[in-house]
Amino acid sequence: MLKKSNLILVTLGIALFAFVPNCKKGAATATLASDAASRVYVAPGEKDEVYAFLSGGFSGQMSVYGIPSARLFKIIPVFSVFPENGYGFDEETKDMLKTTHGYVPWDDSHHVEASMTDGKQDGRWMFLNANNTPRLARIDLKTFETKEILEIPNTAGNHASPFATENTEYLMAATRFSVPVPQASVAIDSFSKGGFKGTVTMVKVDKNTGRLSIELQVLVPGFDYDLSHCGKKKSHDWCFFSSYNSEQAHKMLEVGASKKDKDFILAFNWVRAKECKDQGKAYNFGGEYVNNFHDENKPAVSTKLSGVKMLNPKDCPGMMYYMPTPKSPHGTDVDSTGEYIVGGGKLASVIPVHSFSKMMEVKDKKEHHSTEIEGIPVLKYESTLAGEVQKPCLGPLHTEFDGQGYAYTSCFVSSEVVKWKLGTWEVVQHLPAYYSVGHLSIVGGSSTEPYGKYLIAMNKITKDRYLPVGMELPQSAQLYDISSGKAELLSDFPTVGEPHYSQMIPAKLIMDKTAKLFPLEENKHPYATKNENDAKIVRLGSTIHIYMTAIRSHFKPDIIEARTGETLYFHVTNLEQDYDIPHGFAIGGAPNMTNLLIMPGETRTFKWVAPKPGVYPFYCTDFCSALHQEMQQYIRVNP
Amino acid sequence: MKTLLFQTLSKRNRLLILGVGLVLISVYLIPIWSISIAAPQYPEGLGMQIWINKITGATPYDLKNINLLNHYIGMQEIVSESIPELLFMPYVLGYLIFGAFITELYPKVGMAILGIINLIIVGLVGLSDFWRWEYNYGHNLNPEAPIIVEGMAYQPPLLGCKVMLNITACSYPSYGGIILGLSLAVLVYILWDENRRKKTNAV
Numbered sequence: 001m002l003k004k005s006n007l008i009l010v011t012l013g014i015a016l017f018a019f020v021p022n023c024k025k026g027a028a029t030a031t032l033a034s035d036a037a038s039r040v041y042v043a044p045g046e047k048d049e050v051y052a053f054l055s056g057g058f059s060g061q062m063s064v065y066g067i068p069s070a071r072l073f074k075i076i077p078v079f080s081v082f083p084e085n086g087y088g089f090d091e092e093t094k095d096m097l098k099t100t101h102g103y104v105p106w107d108d109s110h111h112v113e114a115s116m117t118d119g120k121q122d123g124r125w126m127f128l129n130a131n132n133t134p135r136l137a138r139i140d141l142k143t144f145e146t147k148e149i150l151e152i153p154n155t156a157g158n159h160a161s162p163f164a165t166e167n168t169e170y171l172m173a174a175t176r177f178s179v180p181v182p183q184a185s186v187a188i189d190s191f192s193k194g195g196f197k198g199t200v201t202m203v204k205v206d207k208n209t210g211r212l213s214i215e216l217q218v219l220v221p222g223f224d225y226d227l228s229h230c231g232k233k234k235s236h237d238w239c240f241f242s243s244y245n246s247e248q249a250h251k252m253l254e255v256g257a258s259k260k261d262k263d264f265i266l267a268f269n270w271v272r273a274k275e276c277k278d279q280g281k282a283y284n285f286g287g288e289y290v291n292n293f294h295d296e297n298k299p300a301v302s303t304k305l306s307g308v309k310m311l312n313p314k315d316c317p318g319m320m321y322y323m324p325t326p327k328s329p330h331g332t333d334v335d336s337t338g339e340y341i342v343g344g345g346k347l348a349s350v351i352p353v354h355s356f357s358k359m360m361e362v363k364d365k366k367e368h369h370s371t372e373i374e375g376i377p378v379l380k381y382e383s384t385l386a387g388e389v390q391k392p393c394l395g396p397l398h399t400e401f402d403g404q405g406y407a408y409t410s411c412f413v414s415s416e417v418v419k420w421k422l423g424t425w426e427v428v429q430h431l432p433a434y435y436s437v438g439h440l441s442i443v444g445g446s447s448t449e450p451y452g453k454y455l456i457a458m459n460k461i462t463k464d465r466y467l468p469v470g471m472e473l474p475q476s477a478q479l480y481d482i483s484s485g486k487a488e489l490l491s492d493f494p495t496v497g498e499p500h501y502s503q504m505i506p507a508k509l510i511m512d513k514t515a516k517l518f519p520l521e522e523n524k525h526p527y528a529t530k531n532e533n534d535a536k537i538v539r540l541g542s543t544i545h546i547y548m549t550a551i552r553s554h555f556k557p558d559i560i561e562a563r564t565g566e567t568l569y570f571h572v573t574n575l576e577q578d579y580d581i582p583h584g585f586a587i588g589g590a591p592n593m594t595n596l597l598i599m600p601g602e603t604r605t606f607k608w609v610a611p612k613p614g615v616y617p618f619y620c621t622d623f624c625s626a627l628h629q630e631m632q633q634y635i636r637v638n639p
Numbered sequence: 640m641k642t643l644l645f646q647t648l649s650k651r652n653r654l655l656i657l658g659v660g661l662v663l664i665s666v667y668l669i670p671i672w673s674i675s676i677a678a679p680q681y682p683e684g685l686g687m688q689i690w691i692n693k694i695t696g697a698t699p700y701d702l703k704n705i706n707l708l709n710h711y712i713g714m715q716e717i718v719s720e721s722i723p724e725l726l727f728m729p730y731v732l733g734y735l736i737f738g739a740f741i742t743e744l745y746p747k748v749g750m751a752i753l754g755i756i757n758l759i760i761v762g763l764v765g766l767s768d769f770w771r772w773e774y775n776y777g778h779n780l781n782p783e784a785p786i787i788v789e790g791m792a793y794q795p796p797l798l799g800c801k802v803m804l805n806i807t808a809c810s811y812p813s814y815g816g817i818i819l820g821l822s823l824a825v826l827v828y829i830l831w832d833e834n835r836r837k838k839t840n841a842v
């Protein structure tokens with residue numbers, strides 16, 4: 001009885017609170033929140049509407065969330081080792097992290113790009129950049145696994161990467177840190193004297209296999225190239241790169257690189273670049289790099305490559321133009337029609353929008369050029385300008401489009417998302433973002449056909465949104481519904497690493513295509529054991545190969561003997577052909593290997609050097625059945 | 640009665656029997672019976688199909704997974720070779736089809752009656768055999784099985800659904816079985832029709 005009356009009181013309280021006229025922001029948020037809960041609620045057994053792929057920032061990984069529930073589904077290891085499944089440790093995947101600098105088991109991953117066909121997301125691959133040790137990865141959306149990593153030579157800080165052309169013909173990768181190209185020990189103050197350079201790299205994507213290769217590099221002035229986006233439809237041939245530090249300052253960049261009123265967006269005609277290459281205008285240039293490819297059920301193959309084709313802008317007229325853009329632009333984003341190129345000047349007080357048609361009209365008319373930098377004409381600001389969004393916010397960064405004629409721009413300094421109208425350039429809504437928003441993402445928002453509906457804003461600093469968990473607070477993103485005239489905040493959710501950037505894709509494009517298992521009969525691993533009767537131990541001198549099978553709920557062979565110092569390779573094949581039945585494999589005290597998670601029908605290899613004499617248990621780490629706990633055996637190590 | 644046995648089949652009924660013979664050929668190509676298994680841990684379900692000469696899973700992997708589940712309770716592995724009847728069943732079907740064609744040469748009502756008797760015998764023997772097979776699988780459990788539930792047997796139903804532990808097993812005729820049943824119905828119809836014809840002729 002008491003309970004019931006309490007309930008009535010509470011209900012009354014909420015009702016009162018809700019009906020307080022809009023005098024306080026808090027009241028509005030409260031009514032919104034109760035409604036929002038039902039809009040992000042995905043009942044048990046129901047599926048989310050959208051996949052969100054978030055980069056992991058300094059975790060070097062990619063994470064997969066369901067939207068609108070914001071539930072974390074998976075962390076896909078890409079540039080950093082992953083003890084949970086042995087990525088980067090086991091014999092199959094350790095070569096994925098090889099570079100010309102050796103084995104680099106960490107990186108800083110900023111930008112996720114989705115593969116596209118005709119400018120529309122096609123759900124085949126995701127691409128991710130590694131900023132620190134310049135690399136680019138392809139993640140297969142059939143298996144949600146990293147299939148390929150390509151190192152980018154002659155660059156430092158692979159930040160403006162990997163941005164795809166309309167049909168994923170190429171991925172663009174440009175220098176964030178200009179450096180001596182080729183690398184050499186030069187005086188740092190020669191930066192401003194042209195001693196430092198940047199490169200723009202065109203990475204070719206094979207349209208059937210997805211395999212990556214370097215087509216061409218273009219040597220560009222030593223600015224910091226920050227972000228990119230490629231054109232669509234009429235601007236199909238072009239990609240746009242924002243740049244900062246056109247001052248070429250080399251100390252105290254905070255001041256030195258913020259002097260000029262305008263930096264540049266570099267317009268790059270990649271079709272023209274390819275044409276110049278084919279005409280022999282590019283020259284052979286050095287640069288060592290590595291390509292790592294992990295074929296299904298085979299050990300990754302790491303190939304060392306050297307040399308690229310390099311092109312100087314002055315040798316290829318019509319390929320590149322600089323469009324002045326205020327001030328230290330971060331985002332350069334092309335709207336769904338391919339006409340507008342929106343700059344996001346971190347320090348700018350306007351959002352400048354360039355018109356592609358205007359650019360095409362004036363680009364080769366001398367009277368619209370203000371100067372030329374190392375063979376690249378600089379167009380006049382007003383000549384390409386379509387309009388400016390006046391006083392939108394502080395620190396506009398990144399813009400995406402809803403396909404309904406509206407653009408959404410994240411603003412770091414004033415911590416908000418502004419919605420504005422393309423063409424009239426007027427701000428129609430300010431959406432507060434709780435603490436320092438970085439990038440934002442709309443479902444399909446960078447494609448020619450945005451699915452709209454949801455927007456997430458990725459926060460850089462969280463402060464008091466969640467229960468405190470020590471000094472490093474949860475990283476966070478915020479979800480908004482943008483399907484109706486007024487965008488609304490739906491929820492906050494904590495994320496893995498720094499959620500730097502994201503691509504969101506309607507679930508229906510991917511969910512029915514994901515692989516459920518590796519068919520055993522197609523397993524081409526050189527050490528596969530496809531039948532329990534073939535399980536065996538093969539000694540080759542002091543190396544022992546154990547052809548091992550795992551099935552609910554045992555390993556075979558189960559008792560293994562070795563002598564101290566011998567090297568054992570456990571080639572474990574998971575014989576299951578059932579969805580969601582991986583087996584794990586771990587050995588007590590193994591110092592250099594973590595765990596293996598072996599998918600149904602897959603073979604993976606655990607390398608172990610027999611330590612001092614004793615008996616060492618090994619066991620299945622992934623709860624696989626009622627007798628999972630019995631899935632354990634021993635290795636005896638003799639003196 | 641005797642006159643009915645030797646009464647020549649009407650042209651239409653002869654064609655019907657020829658049709659039955661032809662349709663029965665398809666039974667070589669489709670499953671006769673299917674057993675499906677549903678459990679919370681298998682939301683997509685698992686299925687097993689019995690053909691005239693083999694047992695398969697409903698998907699390429701189902702039989703393997705059913706066997707993996709069954710090994711916990713000590714059930715023998717289900718393989719086609721475990722049912723010797725499957726070795727001669729194709730010949731029995733061949734005999735039925737052959738009978739239908741012979742009827743075209745010797746189109747007497749007696750042949751239809753023979754067909755009915757044959758189908759009923761095949762059905763009864765088949766079903767009792769199937770039951771015996773299910774019984775053996777469900778009851779002859781390995782005494783060293785990891786999971787032993789006192790007094791529990793795992794015999795699937797002959798026809799219909801049954802809950803065993805948390806698994807619901809359903810057993811129903813599949814396309815081939817339905818065709819066999821329809822064949823019997825057609826023959827019974829022919830017999831009824833011929834009997835009616837005999838009466839009208841007699842009047």
Ligand SMILES: [Cu+2]
Pocket residue numbers: 551552553582583584620621622623624625628631
């Ligand atoms: Cu296991």
